[in-house]
Amino acid sequence: MKRRTVHLVFGVLSLCCIGVALERGLRLRHTTGLNAEIARIAAAPVGKDAAAAPLSAPRELQLAQAVALSKAGAHDAALKGYASLIQAGERDPVAQQALFNLGNMYLRQGMAQDAGALPLFELGKQRLRDLLRAAPQDWDARYNLERALRLAPEDQEAFSAEQQPAHEQRRVRVPGFVAGDLP
Numbered sequence: 001m002k003r004r005t006v007h008l009v010f011g012v013l014s015l016c017c018i019g020v021a022l023e024r025g026l027r028l029r030h031t032t033g034l035n036a037e038i039a040r041i042a043a044a045p046v047g048k049d050a051a052a053a054p055l056s057a058p059r060e061l062q063l064a065q066a067v068a069l070s071k072a073g074a075h076d077a078a079l080k081g082y083a084s085l086i087q088a089g090e091r092d093p094v095a096q097q098a099l100f101n102l103g104n105m106y107l108r109q110g111m112a113q114d115a116g117a118l119p120l121f122e123l124g125k126q127r128l129r130d131l132l133r134a135a136p137q138d139w140d141a142r143y144n145l146e147r148a149l150r151l152a153p154e155d156q157e158a159f160s161a162e163q164q165p166a167h168e169q170r171r172v173r174v175p176g177f178v179a180g181d182l183p
Contacts, residue, residue, distance in 0.1 A: 041064045063098055083102075125149065
């Protein structure tokens, strides 16, 4: 009786270990397939008329396709790819990478242009700020935001305290009330 119990426990534990090993093997196979597909996307030449990856593709492949489009100079298609990853509402690591790469794409475009670069710098800074709100520990985004702020400093006059009236200086007017009605 005692030996039967020990064999039963050993059999159950063996089946659990086999199940875990199978699950890990399948996950490794899936990850290897994704890595091979990402390497194929990165190695293949991308034209400026290329399109973003379909929404049915895994999010990692969509990100790889958007990065390849951005490097090839197809910024509109890359923007669509990044936007589809960001609009999913999730703040998973893939969406955070999409925000980071989108901000960097705007900053690179701003540095490449002479005239009209300020809106692109502002868009890049805004995307990096969005990323830092979601992931404040992202030091690469902090560094890139700092570099962007050095390239295109914020307008200090818009944030100065002298332009905004103090709380005591504000006068509220409510229709139907006379100034002496309230205590």
